[in-house]
Every structure is written in C-alpha cells, then in structure tokens.
Amino acid sequence: MxxxxxxxxxxxxxxxxxxxYPQTNTKTTEERIEYANALLKEGTLKKDSSILAEAYYLFGKIENGLGHSEKSLEWFLKSLRIVEKRQMPFEEGRLYWQIGGLAFQNGQKEEFERLKLKAKEVFIKGNSRKGLQQFYPELVENFDNTxxxxxxxxxxxxxxxxxxxxxxxxxxxxxxxxxxxxxxxxxxxxxxxxxxxxxxxxxxxxxxxxxxxxxxxxxxxxxxxxxxxxxxxxxxxxxxxxxxxxxxxxxxxxxxxxxxxxxxxxxxxxxxxxxxxxxxxEYETEKNELTLKENLAEIRNQKIIITIILIGLVIAVCLIFLFYYLLNSRAKTIKTNNILIKEQNHRVKNNLQLISSLINLQKEKVTDAVSQRALEDTQFRLESMAILHRQLYDGKNAGVVNLKKFLTNVIEYALNSFGLKEQVEIIENLEEIELEPDKAIALGLIINELITNSCKYAIPFSKNPQLKFELTKDVDSLITLSYADNGPGITKKEGYRNGFGMELIKMQTTQLKGKLKIDTFDKFYLTISFIK
Structure with missing residues (x-):
C-alpha cells in the first residue's frame, strides 16, 4: 500500500x-487555426476589414495559448488598428482586455489595470452589452434582457x-x-x-x-x-x-x-x-505577403514606366504639332517667296525684252557697221540674261537653274542669231547640274561670248565647223566648263585677244571665283573651273 x-x-x-482545462472552448488548437485561416482567406477575398480583424484576434488568442506573447501582441495590435477605425466597441474593448492580460503575464500590473479600465470605458461608451456581460458581469446582472x-x-x-x-x-x-x-x-x-x-x-x-x-x-x-x-x-x-x-x-x-x-x-x-x-x-502568409509586396512594387514600377511613356507621348505629340506648324509655316513662306521671285524674274524678263527692243530700234537707225555690230553684241548678251529669267520664271524651282537646259538654249539662240545652226556640228557633254542664278548668268554670258567669237573668227575659216561643249562636276563640287572650236586658233584672232569679249569672259570668271585656262593656240580650247 x-x-x-x-x-x-x-x-x-x-x-x-x-x-x-478550458471551460468553454470545444475546439482543438489545429481546428482553431484552420478556422482563423479560413476567416483570413475570406476577409482577403471579400476585402472585408472586419473579418480580417476577427482573424487577427483569433490568431492572437492561439499564439497566447501556445505561450508566444510577443506574436500574440502583434496579432492583437493588427486587429486593434482595424476595429478602432471601424468603431467596433465590443471587438475594441475585447482587444484591450486581451492586451492587458499579456501585460499582466509580463508582470506589468499597472499597465494591466489601465488597459482593463480602458476596455470598460470602451464597452460603456459604445453601449456594448455583450462586452460588459463577458468581461464585467457584475455590471449587467440586473439587465432584464440579458x-x-x-x-x-x-x-x-x-x-x-x-x-x-x-x-x-x-x-x-x-x-x-x-x-x-x-x-x-x-x-x-x-x-x-x-x-x-x-x-x-x-x-x-x-x-x-x-x-x-x-x-x-x-x-x-x-x-x-x-x-x-x-x-x-x-x-x-x-x-x-x-x-x-x-x-x-x-x-x-x-x-x-x-x-x-x-x-x-x-x-x-x-x-x-x-x-x-x-x-x-504563417510561412505561407508571409510568403504570400512578400509576393504581394513584390507584385505591388512591380505594379508601381509599371505605373511609373507607363506615366513616363504617357508623358513622352504627350511631348512627342506636342513636338509633332509644333513641327507640323513650323513646316506648314515654312512651306507657306517658301511658296510666297517663290511667287515673289517668279514675279521679279518675270518683270526682269519683260524689262530685258523692252531693252532688247529699244536696242533693235536703235540698230535700224544706225548706219555705221561698227556701231551696228556693237549693238548686236549687246543684244545677244541681253538675250542670254532673258533666256535665264525665262527659265527661272517657267521652272518649278525659282531658286536654282538647270545648267544643261539653260546652256543648250543659249547655244541655240546664239547660233540662230548668226544663221549658222544648220552649218555647225554641235558636240555636247553637259551633266545635269543645278546652280544659283547669279553664277548661271555669268556662265551664260561666257558661252555667248565664246560662240560669238567662234562665229566671227573660227567657223568662216573651217570646212566642217565644230563646236564642243563639256560641263562636269566632281565629288568636291568643282564645276568645269570646257569649250573648243576647230578654227585656226587665237593666232588668227589677235583682235579678239585684247577685245571686249575676252575682257568680259575674264570678268565673269572672276565673279565665279574660278580659274581660266587656254591650253592651245592651234585650235581654240578654253576651260573654266569654279566651286559650286
């Protein structure tokens, strides 16, 4: 025994x-965890903070039952933040009571009394009979409707x-x-x-x-x-x-x-x-929260990128409208300028024709052969300028001259003026070159003088008269004009060497900032080179 x-x-x-043993709880810890987790999922899915607050409260009680006071306090505080905002007196007072219990477990008796009093105030202020019944039964023993x-x-x-x-x-x-x-x-x-x-x-x-x-x-x-x-x-x-x-x-x-x-x-x-x-x-919850934070960060980054893209698009659209406005304004300005230039060229052409007509009238009244020849030369020079202005007026681009077309017209007019077009063989090698009008006029005058010189001093002395024209441009924009006839050369043209025509050619070459070269005296061969 x-x-x-x-x-x-x-x-x-x-x-x-x-x-x-627990006096009122019939569930095991595992069942309580499953229930709390189900509430957590439901609250997250429905985005209902009151359900989430209840889930946090239950997790706090579970942690407290397992002796994890710090974890329990974390859950209680998360729940308290929600119920305070939503003004839920029973849940708020209940949480103050539970947090006070944790303080009591840690030997903080004054904090326990303070939180217990706080819970009581919340129950009374919120008229929470349920809270008073559960935590302060002495205050509700006389309630008839309990x-x-x-x-x-x-x-x-x-x-x-x-x-x-x-x-x-x-x-x-x-x-x-x-x-x-x-x-x-x-x-x-x-x-x-x-x-x-x-x-x-x-x-x-x-x-x-x-x-x-x-x-x-x-x-x-x-x-x-x-x-x-x-x-x-x-x-x-x-x-x-x-x-x-x-x-x-x-x-x-x-x-x-x-x-x-x-x-x-x-x-x-x-x-x-x-x-x-x-x-x-908890591990899955923390993992999901971490994934959620990463997703939120990614969403924030995407929003920033989208915002930057939208700002860029707005700026791009504004720049496009500005560019369109400037381009449209420039196009209008260019169109207006072209009209003005064409009008100017038209007036110059008319004035040149008027001057040419006056010279022609004067030539008919002059009986001296030398004077008539001088007036004819002047008329030829004026016609070269008239041809240029006619081309400028009729062309699409009033700011540049097609040299091939211009020089061909000058050559044709000069030979027709002497009545030698059918008698002379023309050999042309003219590239398609565009040039500003001032330089084109200088070239036109030079060609006119060269043809006039050949018609006077070369073609009459040649059985098969030929005139050769070559116009080229290299990669450095160096334009070269070559001219040759098959006459007797400058030795037979001593009067031309020091005449007004040669002086005019030299003056126009200087205006072009070019170089003049005569290579041979057997046959007349001249080159002029200048930068475009």
Whole structure:
C-alpha cells in the first residue's frame, strides 16, 4: 500500500500542472487555426476589414495559448488598428482586455489595470452589452434582457473564479448556471463544465452520492458526440480523479489519472499539430505577403514606366504639332517667296525684252557697221540674261537653274542669231547640274561670248565647223566648263585677244571665283573651273 501511495503522489506531482482545462472552448488548437485561416482567406477575398480583424484576434488568442506573447501582441495590435477605425466597441474593448492580460503575464500590473479600465470605458461608451456581460458581469446582472445562455457562461466564469476562496457561493452560482442551461439542448459542454465544478465542491465536502450522480451523468455523455472531444473526456477523467482523491480511493484515482494523461497526450499532439499547421500557415502568409509586396512594387514600377511613356507621348505629340506648324509655316513662306521671285524674274524678263527692243530700234537707225555690230553684241548678251529669267520664271524651282537646259538654249539662240545652226556640228557633254542664278548668268554670258567669237573668227575659216561643249562636276563640287572650236586658233584672232569679249569672259570668271585656262593656240580650247 505504501508503494502504491508513492507512485500516486509522484504521478500527482508530475501532472498537477495539466489539471486545469478550458471551460468553454470545444475546439482543438489545429481546428482553431484552420478556422482563423479560413476567416483570413475570406476577409482577403471579400476585402472585408472586419473579418480580417476577427482573424487577427483569433490568431492572437492561439499564439497566447501556445505561450508566444510577443506574436500574440502583434496579432492583437493588427486587429486593434482595424476595429478602432471601424468603431467596433465590443471587438475594441475585447482587444484591450486581451492586451492587458499579456501585460499582466509580463508582470506589468499597472499597465494591466489601465488597459482593463480602458476596455470598460470602451464597452460603456459604445453601449456594448455583450462586452460588459463577458468581461464585467457584475455590471449587467440586473439587465432584464440579458441573454440567458450568455448569463450562464458568465455565472460559470464567476463560480470558478471564487471557488477556491468561497466554495459555498460558488456552489450556489453553479446551481443557477445548471438550472439555466437545462433549457438549452445543444449546450451540453457548457452544462458539463458547471456539473464538473459542482461535483468537485460536493466531493470536497464529502457529499459523495450527489457528486457521483453528477459524474455519472457526465460519463453518460461520453457516448454522444461529445465523447469524441478529447477536452471533454479530459474534463470527465479529471472530475473522477478529484472525486476519488477526496474519497482517498487512490487506486481508482490513479486509474483516472492515467486516463487523463492519455487524453493529455492526445490534446498535446493536437496542439503540436495545430502549432505546426500554424507555422505552415504563417510561412505561407508571409510568403504570400512578400509576393504581394513584390507584385505591388512591380505594379508601381509599371505605373511609373507607363506615366513616363504617357508623358513622352504627350511631348512627342506636342513636338509633332509644333513641327507640323513650323513646316506648314515654312512651306507657306517658301511658296510666297517663290511667287515673289517668279514675279521679279518675270518683270526682269519683260524689262530685258523692252531693252532688247529699244536696242533693235536703235540698230535700224544706225548706219555705221561698227556701231551696228556693237549693238548686236549687246543684244545677244541681253538675250542670254532673258533666256535665264525665262527659265527661272517657267521652272518649278525659282531658286536654282538647270545648267544643261539653260546652256543648250543659249547655244541655240546664239547660233540662230548668226544663221549658222544648220552649218555647225554641235558636240555636247553637259551633266545635269543645278546652280544659283547669279553664277548661271555669268556662265551664260561666257558661252555667248565664246560662240560669238567662234562665229566671227573660227567657223568662216573651217570646212566642217565644230563646236564642243563639256560641263562636269566632281565629288568636291568643282564645276568645269570646257569649250573648243576647230578654227585656226587665237593666232588668227589677235583682235579678239585684247577685245571686249575676252575682257568680259575674264570678268565673269572672276565673279565665279574660278580659274581660266587656254591650253592651245592651234585650235581654240578654253576651260573654266569654279566651286559650286
């Protein structure tokens, strides 16, 4: 018998810390985590902050139950930030109470009292009867409309709190709670808590028959759905253990203690699995939050890029409109200038024709052959300029002259003027070159003088008269005009060497900033080179 007592008390010492069980919660830790996680997903999906606040609150309670006060505080504060904004008095006061409990666990009694008072103020200010019923039952005992089921829960909490110091009052309160709960068919777990508390008080007083009757009623519920709940079974085994302990029946007490230990193992395993599930959920939650942050950062970057692109597009569109406006204005200006230039060239052409007509009238009145020849030469020179202005006026581009077309017209007019077009062989190699009008006039005058010179001093002395013209431009924009006839050369043209025609050619070459070269005296061959 002595050996049996030693084993019993050793077992009692080892497991006395496991003998206090939740009085109202029927769910295992794993089930509570799954429920809280389901609320978290629902709140995230619906974007409902009140659901998220409830999920955070439940996670805080779970962490507190597992002894993780810091994690618990983090969840409670996340929930509190939401309920304060949404003005939810019951949830807000409940959170202050829970945070105060954490402060009490850490030895911060003043902070605990302050937060408890804060919770009370929130309940009263928000007229939260539910909060007062749950946390301050003494303030609502006289409310006529208090929910009886909630009142029974409050009574059980109050009875348990005063049982060690005032078992008589505790027994009366347990009876009240039992009487209330018998009217509710689905509150067997809460009723069992009240009956277990009453049975322990009766057994401690030696009223074993009534205590045993209550415990038998508890045991009968093992065959119901409650029997599958390890917490309920632990309450039943704990109640029998204490019953036999008070009867000094240590054999049966040890038997129920061993059963209690087995239930503790099941509860511990469930809590361990729940903790693992919780850690997994936290890992997945943090992983999802990290992914969400990365996605948000990517979205922000995309928004910045899109904003920059839109700004760039707006700037580009503005530049396009500006460019179009400037281009349109320039086109109008160019068109106006072309009209003005053509009008000017037309007037110059008319004036040149008028001057040519006046010279022609004067020539008919002059009887001196030398004077007539001088007037004819002047008329030829004027006609060269008239041809140029006629081409400028008739052409599409009033700012440049097509040299090939211009020089061909000058050559044709000069030979027609002497009546030698059909008698002279023209050899042309003229490239398509465009030149500004001032330089084109200079070339026209030079060609006119050269043809006039050949018609006077070369063609009359040649059986098969030829005139060669070559106009080229190299990659450096150097334009070269070559002219040759098959006459006797300058040796027979001494009068021309120092005449007005040669002086005019030299003057026009200087105007072109070009170089004049006569290569041979057997046949007349002249080149003029200048930069375009």
């Amino acid at each position: 002595t050996r049996f007592k030693i084993i019993f008390f050793v077992g009692l010492a080892l497991f006395c810390s496991l003998l206090t 929910n009886q089921k909630d009142r029974a829960v409050i009574l059980i909490q109050k009875a348990n709190s005063i049982r060690p110091t005032n078992p008589d009052s505790s027994l009366v309160i347990f009876d009240k709670a039992i009487e209330v709960l018998k009217g509710y068919e689905n509150e067997f777990f809460t009723l069992s808590n009240a009956q277990a508390g009453k049975a322990e008080i009766l057994a401690s007083r030696g009223i074993f028959d009534q205590a045993e009757s209550l415990l038998n009623e508890l045991t009968s519920r093992m065959s119901s759905s409650l029997g599958g709940n390890p917490t309920f079974r632990a309450i039943v085994y704990n109640s029998w253990y204490k019953y036999y302990q008070h009867k000094n029946d240590y054999k049966n007490a040890l038997e129920y203690l061993l059963l209690l230990i087995e239930e503790d193992k099941i509860i511990f395993e469930a809590d361990r699995n729940g903790a693992l599930s919780k850690l997994k959920i």
